[in-house]
C-alpha cells in the first residue's frame with residue numbers, strides 16, 4: 147500500500163517530466179481515491195492526457211542517451227540527407243509528422259512509445275514500434291527497411307521514447323491524435339477536376355505545378371507525387387487520410403483555412419497522380435475490413451480510384467516481413483468469431 151507521501155512524490159515526478167508546460171502541473175493528488183490505488187495505477191491516476199505536452203528540446207540530457215536522442219531527432223528532421231540508402235526519395239519524417247512529431251494534427255509521434263506494441267489491422271497482427279517505423283520507411287518514404295538492430299533505428303526509437311516522456315505505458319492511446327490523422331466527416335468525397343483548380347490556387351506556389359516541391363524554398367518543400375514521394379501503400383495515398391492531413395495542415399502554416407470539401411477535392415487530385423508501387427500491398431487487411439478509400443485491391447476489396455503506379459527499385463528491401471501464420475491466428479479467430 148502506498149503512503150500519502152509516496153503518491154505525492156510520484157505525481158510530482160510526472161509533473162517535472164512535463165517541464166516547460168506548467169499547465170500539466172496541477173496540485174499534487176493526495177485525495178483518498180488516489181491513495182487507495184496501488185503501484186502503476188496510482189501513477190496513471192495522476193496522468194492527464196489532455197494536459198500532457200512533449201518535453202522541450204532543451205531538456206535533452208548531455209550524456210550517451212541524450213546523444214542518441216539528438217541523433218534520432220536529426221534523422222527524423224533530415225531523413226533523406228542522413229539515410230539516402232533507406233530514404234532514397236525526398237521526404238523526411240517531419241514533412242508529415244510535423245514539427246518532429248509534436249503536432250497533434252499530423253499523426254503525432256509524441257506518445258507513440260506508450261502505444262506500442264499494438265494490434266495493427268492493416269497488418270492483421272501485433273507489431274512493435276520498430277516495425278511501425280519501418281512501415282513508414284518502406285511505404286511513406288517510398289524507401290527501404292532500416293535494419294531493426296542498426297544504431298540508426300535505435301536512435302530513432304530513443305528519440306520517440308524521449309518525446310513520449312511522462313506518458314505511462316498503455317496510456318498513449320488516450321492522447322489527442324493517438325489514432326493517427328484525425329477522422330474527417332463521413333459522406334464527403336473529392337472530385338479531382340475541382341481539386342486541380344484548388345491545387346493551382348493554393349498549392350502550386352510551394353509544391354510547384356509538377357508537384358515536385360523545391361528544396362531551396364525554406365524549410366524545404368517536399369514532393370507530393372512521383373518517384374521521390376510517398377508510395378501507394380502509404381496511409382497518405384488514401385483520399386480520406388490525405389484530406390485530413392491537408393485540411394488540418396495545408397497550406398503550410400494556414401491549416402483549416404480551406405473548406406473541408408476543398409481538402410477532399412485537392413486530396414483526390416494529389417492521390418490520382420503517379421506514385422511508387424508498394425510490394426506486398428495486396429496482403430494488407432488479411433482478416434478483412436479494408437477501408438473504402440484504399441487505392442489498391444486486397445482480399446474482399448476492389449482498388450478505389452488507383453493512381454498510375456511507378457516501378458519500385460529494390461522491391462525485396464521495401465517490405466516489412468509479414469507476420470507468420472501463428473502470429474496471425476488469433477486475430478483471424480477474432481474476426482471470424484465476431
Ligand code: HEC
Pocket residue numbers: 237240241242244245344345348349350351352353364365366367368369370375376391392396397398412413416
Ligand atoms: C507555403 C508553402 C506551402 C503551401 C502553399 C502548401 N504546402 Fe504542403 N507542405 C509545405 C511544407 C513546408 C511541407 C512539409 C512540412 C514540414 O516539413 O514541416 C508540406 C507538406 C505537405 C504534404 C506532406 C508531405 C508530402 O510531400 O507529401 C502534403 C500532402 C502537402 N503538403 C499538400 C499540400 C496541398 C494539397 C497544398 C495546397 C492546399 C499545400 N500542401 C500547400 C509547404 C506548403
Ligand code: HEC
Pocket residue numbers: 222225237238239240241242243253254255257258259261275278279282283286287302324325326327376380381382387
Ligand atoms: C508521407 C507521410 C509520412 C512520412 C514521410 C512518414 N510518416 Fe509515419 N505515419 C504517417 C501517417 C499518415 C501515420 C498514421 C496513419 C493513420 O492515420 O492511420 C503514420 C504513423 C507513424 C507511426 C505510428 C504512430 C502511432 O503512435 O500510432 C510512427 C511511429 C511513424 N509513423 C514513424 C515515422 C518515422 C520515424 C518516419 C520517418 C522515417 C515517418 N513516420 C515518415 C505518415 C508519414
